[in-house]
Amino acid sequence: MGIALRNVVLTYPDGDARLRALDDVDFTAERGRLTAVTGPSGSGKSSLLAVAGLLTTPDSGQVVLDGSDLTGATRAQRTALRRERLGFVFQQSNLLPSLTATEQLLAVTHLRGERVRAHRDRARALLTELGLGTHLDKRPHQLSGGQRQRVAIARGLVNDPAVLLVDEPTSALDEDRSRQVIALLADLAHDRDVAVVMVTHDLGQLDLVDDCHRMHSGRLTSGFPARL
Numbered sequence: 001m002g003i004a005l006r007n008v009v010l011t012y013p014d015g016d017a018r019l020r021a022l023d024d025v026d027f028t029a030e031r032g033r034l035t036a037v038t039g040p041s042g043s044g045k046s047s048l049l050a051v052a053g054l055l056t057t058p059d060s061g062q063v064v065l066d067g068s069d070l071t072g073a074t075r076a077q078r079t080a081l082r083r084e085r086l087g088f089v090f091q092q093s094n095l096l097p098s099l100t101a102t103e104q105l106l107a108v109t110h111l112r113g114e115r116v117r118a119h120r121d122r123a124r125a126l127l128t129e130l131g132l133g134t135h136l137d138k139r140p141h142q143l144s145g146g147q148r149q150r151v152a153i154a155r156g157l158v159n160d161p162a163v164l165l166v167d168e169p170t171s172a173l174d175e176d177r178s179r180q181v182i183a184l185l186a187d188l189a190h191d192r193d194v195a196v197v198m199v200t201h202d203l204g205q206l207d208l209v210d211d212c213h214r215m216h217s218g219r220l221t222s223g224f225p226a227r228l
């Protein structure tokens with residue numbers, strides 16, 4: 001179980017024609033595995049992430065989350081599923097400048113209308129698990145790029161999602177820190193039984209991922225085991 005796209009087509013207007021950003025894509029990311037999606041700029045990686053994240057509805061095809069086909073889901077149902085079942089980590093860590101590391105996580109739980117106090121211990125435990133135990137009360141400008149990215153990952157996990165969608169997590173990091181972040185994502189996928197989907201240009205770190213797919217012109221051209 002995890003997230004799957006079946007025969008997904010997504011088009012955008014392109015002059016008089018339509019551009020096929022996703023051209024009959026079949027894609028599966030299993031729970032407990034780190035799945036990478038690579039490919040050149042404009043090949044459709046962000047589009048795939050947006051469809052898997054229920055942010056964009058495809059023209060045709062199915063999105064299946066933990067075995068449930070979401071084709072007929074209403075906008076309200078998709079929003080609820082996004083909050084409750086999916087986690088997102090964006091390219092830049094997108095942290096709110098005025099909030100501490102702990103508060104970044106609590107802001108997400110607050111959005112769900114739950115009591116903040118009940119979640120504070122959990123947020124702190126999660127940050128500590130991700131190596132940020134001594135940075136719980138620091139604001140983004142007091143953290144390094146790698147630490148900010150780990151706060152963003154913790155925030156993506158705070159609702160215990162089935163699927164964590166990660167867009168270019170290492171674009172602002174040097175090679176060592178990139179490797180640490182990707183190793184962390186692999187550990188989290190394995191330990192927490194989450195399907196982690198990571199879009200990356202970082203071909204040097206693919207030995208750390210469990211599954212790897214390549215996009216080209218809207219097509220998922222190959223899925224190959226990264227450890228071969």
Ligand SMILES: Nc1ncnc2c1ncn2[C@@H]1O[C@H](COP(=O)(O)OP(=O)(O)OP(=O)(O)O)[C@@H](O)[C@H]1O
Binds near residue numbers: 012040045047
């Ligand atoms: N909102 C949009 N309207 C029109 N065309 C779009 C839109 N979003 C993306 N596209 C086009 O769809 C194609 C796929 O774009 P997408 O952003 O998914 O690629 P990508 O692989 O993520 O690229 P990058 O690595 O540069 O982020 C591109 O040709 C892009 O120009």
